[in-house]
Amino acid sequence: MPTFYLDDQAIEFEPGEKIIAAAKRAGIDIPHYCYHPALSVVATCRMCLVDIVDMGNGRPAPKLMTSCSTDAAEGMKILSQNEKVVEGRELVMEFLLVNHPLDCPICDQAGECTLQDFSFEYGSGNSEMEYSKRVYGWRDIGTFVTLERNRCIHCTRCDRFTREITGTNEFGVFNRGHQLTVDTFTDQPMTNKFQGNMADICPVGCITEREFRFKKRAWKLKKTNSICNRCSTGCNITVEEDKNKVFRFKPRENQEVNQWWMCDDGRISYRDYGKNKNRFLQPMGRVKGNLVKASWDQIFEALKSRIADLSPNPNEVVALSDNFASNEELFLLKKMLADVFDSDKIFFPLRAWSQHETAYPIDSLITTDKSPNRAGAIALGLLGDEDDAKLKEALSETVKIAFILGNPFNEDNEILELLAKAELIVYIGTENNHWTEKADVLLPGQTHVEKEGTFTNKNSRVQRSNIAVKAPKETKPEWMILTELIQFMGKDADFHTSRAVFEAIGASNDHFKGMTFDSVGDLGSLLTSI
Amino acid sequence: MFSPEGQKKAEHILSRYPIKMNALLPILHLAQRENKGYLTPEWLEHVAEVCEVPATHVEGVATFYTMFKFRPLGKYHLQICTNIACGLCGGEKILEHVEQRLDLHAGHTREDGQFSIEEVECLGACGYGPVMIVNEEYHERLTVEATDKIIDELEKNTKELPEKILPLDRPLTA
Amino acid sequence: MLEETLVLFKNVRQPGYSGDLASYQSSGGYSALKKALKMKPEEIVNTVKESNLRGRGGAGFPTGLKWSFMAKGTGKPSYLVINADEGEPGTFKDREIMLKEPHMFLEGYMIGCYAIGCHHGYIYVRGEFVPAMQRLQEAIDECYQSGLLGDKIAGSDFKLDITLHPGAGAYICGEETALLDSLEGRRGQPRTKPPFPAVAGFNGCPTSVNNVETLMNVPSIINDGAEAFKELGPPNNAGTHLVSLSGHVNNPGVYELKMGVNLKDIIYDIGGGILGGKELKGVIPGGSSTPVLRPDEIDIPYDFDSLAKAKSMMGSSAIIVFNEDTDVVKFLYRIVKFYNHESCGQCTPCREGTNWSRLMLRQFVQQQGTPQQLKRLYRVGGNMMGTTLCPLGDACAMPLRAFLEKYPEEFQAHFAEAS
Numbered sequence A: 001m002p003t004f005y006l007d008d009q010a011i012e013f014e015p016g017e018k019i020i021a022a023a024k025r026a027g028i029d030i031p032h033y034c035y036h037p038a039l040s041v042v043a044t045c046r047m048c049l050v051d052i053v054d055m056g057n058g059r060p061a062p063k064l065m066t067s068c069s070t071d072a073a074e075g076m077k078i079l080s081q082n083e084k085v086v087e088g089r090e091l092v093m094e095f096l097l098v099n100h101p102l103d104c105p106i107c108d109q110a111g112e113c114t115l116q117d118f119s120f121e122y123g124s125g126n127s128e129m130e131y132s133k134r135v136y137g138w139r140d141i142g143t144f145v146t147l148e149r150n151r152c153i154h155c156t157r158c159d160r161f162t163r164e165i166t167g168t169n170e171f172g173v174f175n176r177g178h179q180l181t182v183d184t185f186t187d188q189p190m191t192n193k194f195q196g197n198m199a200d201i202c203p204v205g206c207i208t209e210r211e212f213r214f215k216k217r218a219w220k221l222k223k224t225n226s227i228c229n230r231c232s233t234g235c236n237i238t239v240e241e242d243k244n245k246v247f248r249f250k251p252r253e254n255q256e257v258n259q260w261w262m263c264d265d266g267r268i269s270y271r272d273y274g275k276n277k278n279r280f281l282q283p284m285g286r287v288k289g290n291l292v293k294a295s296w297d298q299i300f301e302a303l304k305s306r307i308a309d310l311s312p313n314p315n316e317v318v319a320l321s322d323n324f325a326s327n328e329e330l331f332l333l334k335k336m337l338a339d340v341f342d343s344d345k346i347f348f349p350l351r352a353w354s355q356h357e358t359a360y361p362i363d364s365l366i367t368t369d370k371s372p373n374r375a376g377a378i379a380l381g382l383l384g385d386e387d388d389a390k391l392k393e394a395l396s397e398t399v400k401i402a403f404i405l406g407n408p409f410n411e412d413n414e415i416l417e418l419l420a421k422a423e424l425i426v427y428i429g430t431e432n433n434h435w436t437e438k439a440d441v442l443l444p445g446q447t448h449v450e451k452e453g454t455f456t457n458k459n460s461r462v463q464r465s466n467i468a469v470k471a472p473k474e475t476k477p478e479w480m481i482l483t484e485l486i487q488f489m490g491k492d493a494d495f496h497t498s499r500a501v502f503e504a505i506g507a508s509n510d511h512f513k514g515m516t517f518d519s520v521g522d523l524g525s526l527l528t529s530i
Numbered sequence B: 001m002f003s004p005e006g007q008k009k010a011e012h013i014l015s016r017y018p019i020k021m022n023a024l025l026p027i028l029h030l031a032q033r034e035n036k037g038y039l040t041p042e043w044l045e046h047v048a049e050v051c052e053v054p055a056t057h058v059e060g061v062a063t064f065y066t067m068f069k070f071r072p073l074g075k076y077h078l079q080i081c082t083n084i085a086c087g088l089c090g091g092e093k094i095l096e097h098v099e100q101r102l103d104l105h106a107g108h109t110r111e112d113g114q115f116s117i118e119e120v121e122c123l124g125a126c127g128y129g130p131v132m133i134v135n136e137e138y139h140e141r142l143t144v145e146a147t148d149k150i151i152d153e154l155e156k157n158t159k160e161l162p163e164k165i166l167p168l169d170r171p172l173t174a
Numbered sequence C: 001m002l003e004e005t006l007v008l009f010k011n012v013r014q015p016g017y018s019g020d021l022a023s024y025q026s027s028g029g030y031s032a033l034k035k036a037l038k039m040k041p042e043e044i045v046n047t048v049k050e051s052n053l054r055g056r057g058g059a060g061f062p063t064g065l066k067w068s069f070m071a072k073g074t075g076k077p078s079y080l081v082i083n084a085d086e087g088e089p090g091t092f093k094d095r096e097i098m099l100k101e102p103h104m105f106l107e108g109y110m111i112g113c114y115a116i117g118c119h120h121g122y123i124y125v126r127g128e129f130v131p132a133m134q135r136l137q138e139a140i141d142e143c144y145q146s147g148l149l150g151d152k153i154a155g156s157d158f159k160l161d162i163t164l165h166p167g168a169g170a171y172i173c174g175e176e177t178a179l180l181d182s183l184e185g186r187r188g189q190p191r192t193k194p195p196f197p198a199v200a201g202f203n204g205c206p207t208s209v210n211n212v213e214t215l216m217n218v219p220s221i222i223n224d225g226a227e228a229f230k231e232l233g234p235p236n237n238a239g240t241h242l243v244s245l246s247g248h249v250n251n252p253g254v255y256e257l258k259m260g261v262n263l264k265d266i267i268y269d270i271g272g273g274i275l276g277g278k279e280l281k282g283v284i285p286g287g288s289s290t291p292v293l294r295p296d297e298i299d300i301p302y303d304f305d306s307l308a309k310a311k312s313m314m315g316s317s318a319i320i321v322f323n324e325d326t327d328v329v330k331f332l333y334r335i336v337k338f339y340n341h342e343s344c345g346q347c348t349p350c351r352e353g354t355n356w357s358r359l360m361l362r363q364f365v366q367q368q369g370t371p372q373q374l375k376r377l378y379r380v381g382g383n384m385m386g387t388t389l390c391p392l393g394d395a396c397a398m399p400l401r402a403f404l405e406k407y408p409e410e411f412q413a414h415f416a417e418a419s
């Protein structure tokens, strides 16, 4: 590969690659504002100036060049730290701050603001500008984001986002020169389904998430890599939390899945992990018609003896999972049914679905398939079909025991009524719902952000979600509940971590052959065979 | 929204460009004239349809150029150059005089809707300064007296002003 | 006594010359077009290259060379776009051409289109030039009527249409990439280069942008040959050019002069000396963006290279003369205010720097300057230099620096009483 030299470090590049991009791949961040790898190059902020002392032909560039717009060339020698460059950057910073309110103490971007960062590094801290600053009004422009234009540094990333990424064109750059401003068409609200991303790409606190406004200082948040579970795309995210409270989801770059983006629905799903009055936090069993709290041991004992009493035939036991179960959970549920009851009647809502496609790749994030692990369920051999014919057939025979994971099939009364006839209903979930009335045993599981697991997205990519917050004391992750249940019933299940469960899947299922948490990594990997 | 005649002109303009967006500036000029000299959000949206571009794009373009207005102008739009060459020859004096005489500040329109004054940048006639454009007509080498004479005629409505016709409005002879 | 050399304005200076098609043709007009249409396009490009014709829009780039850069074999149409956005304060020659001798320009334009294979030409005229546009459109109509434009121009197999495109009030659209964006129907903001217009210009097609006057030189180059053209000026500064003379001179106007004549002679012989017999204070030699010259610096040849040597520029050949009564501070304020008003605003140093400089200068105008501020003005204004996306930032910084360097006493005279 051809090579150039940045401050004496040799950097390889693809022909046609810009200096800033090649440097980034080599781990060097050249300060920048207007450049974004997803957007067209405008080279207007002038922050990324570098000194090209040899353009690769022995001659220096006539002036400082913007590294975001200059193609790397074989043998190029570039300085990014010499006096000339630092001076140039200081100058750009000074100009950017001339009209900036510097209201960091009340700005939601503070802590993750590149203007704040660079002004610390390159700015003198106090502006010599002694005239009143430019003032625009605060504007509420969407369901999701707000616009505080006094902080705008006119990088036009937002404008390019609605032009080039969503194609919705709600945003524009208006006026010119010193009056330049960004806004929506004659003050109409934004409509695209990806507005949160504009808050992400705005390098300053001009566009911010309304959800997050004034809620928390960004630098206090602890971030954990995870994935969104609101649809089968499985956008990579970070779960951002402080003192065990989730404040927001942010997209995490994964070029194979969501690039830099996520949809607003997924982004606000963080709300589901706040305080939940409906949550049940202890195992419970039905005694003379009433639910009574119990310890895990008590409840497993009781369950064991009840099952022995019922001594069901294999076809009298079913298990139903909702959309949100991980590969590990489905694997163990299936294993329990097979090992303990010799049954294979495990069902998953496999619905017809379609993919939203337009000329804009970001739209392909949105699918009608709201099941984050549909492909996993299929790979693991769960049963199901579009109109639940198989399930209904199974339920038309006598069902003595039903295991319910989450809240499955809750939209179909016929199924629910058939199920209610079972003599023993074991509900594994997190919150009280209609199952609370129907179940004989309630086992408290954990939420998506409290446990770890893998999910297989619509493109058969296996991805990991991790533990971001501590779960309530008496609850257990579903994989653990199922493992212990199998053990209690006298069968083999020697798993101490979800990692071990996944390895067992890798060892026994051809689709997952040889896969481990490590091989899946932070960015996921495709099923071995589809 | 274009009148039938305006529609015809618009179609002629569009026919001169490889893609419709290219015609945006002349079409905006046309729309502005159809709407008595200024643009409204409705017109911006209409132009967006005609040129097959997003309305935000049209607003972005229209607000970039000084000749597009978003408020009604007076019947007579006096644009006076005070840039350096005219300035050396007294352009500012002419502006001040006109402001005083019409009791109107530059950048404003008189309440009776007769006059608007605008202080403008170089009009490309620097050797013949001071220069003023009345609607579309250039007036050069102005003195206070000459300016007064022009305004006299405007006030009495005796001055004949050429109709503003942009080249693309005309049917092509070929 | 310096006099005009008439090539471009040879007809214009004839009493009673109307500039319509008949009058232009009766003085030999469109003979060069007919000659050119019999030549190979490459031959024309080479002839123009040999003639050393340099662009008259401001940058002085060799025209033939620019044409030879046009990407070939792309399968896309090629364009030759005319820059008639004339807006640099002090410059008013293109308007003069369009009003008085539109056909000589059009003839040159048609030859240029033939040379680079352009079948639809666009002339971007600044929006305020309504009378000039009307005059030019009449000339274009005449050409269509007499078969000089259309499907088979002047009896050849070459098809050519020309469309006048009105600007709408933005000086920055004179910068060639901003002009192309504007012509495409966008905000007139300069583009980052590469790609250069010769590769991806109008609608992404190979494009050359040229000034009105540049093209007007082409008919005589075709008729009289490259050598004759070169002989009209010093080496590397060939031909005559139209000089816009304004400000405090007795005879302002547009004059056709050989390159390399003495600048002082232009002011005193052609311009008839300083208005009202006053003392000369300074000369801006090439439009408002070019560094000012003090009276002792003007005894130099007036061409691209000599002015560069004098650390200024010939720009668009626009000479602005000012006399001893001129308040230099106010003068500079007005220049900076202009660039501030015309900044497209996309890049940081120009958007913020032109405005900040204007505010500081306004304080000086109001007799409220301070020594500290003078230093800051030089730093802030000067620092725009070389960091902006397009040359408009430089165009503001250059005169600013030059005025501060050459007239420091004038700025000190505007300090507030206390300091």
Ligand SMILES: Cc1cc2nc3c(=O)[nH]c(=O)nc-3n(C[C@H](O)[C@H](O)[C@H](O)COP(=O)(O)O)c2cc1C
Residues within 6 Å of the ligand: C054, C055, C056, C057, C058, C059, C060, C061, C063, C083, C084, C085, C086, C087, C088, C171, C172, C173, C174, C175, C176, C177, C209, C210, C211, C212, C214, C390, C391, C392, C395
């Ligand atoms: C800010 C700015 C304004 C300009 N304005 C004009 C102009 O009004 N007319 C013009 O012909 N060239 C202008 N130019 C120069 C053009 O960019 C370009 O160099 C020219 O049109 C090329 O034509 P030429 O090679 O025939 O000179 C301007 C350049 C800049 C940077």
Ligand code: SF4
Residues within 6 Å of the ligand: A151, A152, A153, A154, A155, A156, A157, A158, A159, A182, A201, A202, A203, A204, A206, A207
């Ligand atoms: S709002 Fe943010 S993204 Fe948009 S131009 Fe301003 S600083 Fe850039």
Ligand code: SF4
Residues within 6 Å of the ligand: A228, A229, A230, A231, A232, A233, A234, A235, A258, A262, A263, A264, A265, A266, A267, A365, A366, A367
């Ligand atoms: S597209 Fe799907 S996975 Fe991505 S954020 Fe939205 S709901 Fe979540």
Ligand code: SF4
Residues within 6 Å of the ligand: C172, C189, C190, C342, C343, C344, C345, C346, C347, C348, C350, C351, C388, C389, C390, C391, C392, C393, C394
């Ligand atoms: S230098 Fe000024 S005019 Fe040129 S691109 Fe930058 S902001 Fe626009």
Ligand code: FES
Residues within 6 Å of the ligand: A031, A032, A033, A034, A035, A042, A043, A044, A045, A046, A047, A048, A049, A066, A067, A068, A069
């Ligand atoms: S990042 Fe290169 S100019 Fe903005």
Ligand code: FES
Residues within 6 Å of the ligand: B081, B082, B083, B084, B085, B086, B087, B121, B122, B123, B124, B125, B126, B127, B129, B131, C089, C090, C091
């Ligand atoms: S300065 Fe007034 S027309 Fe040029």
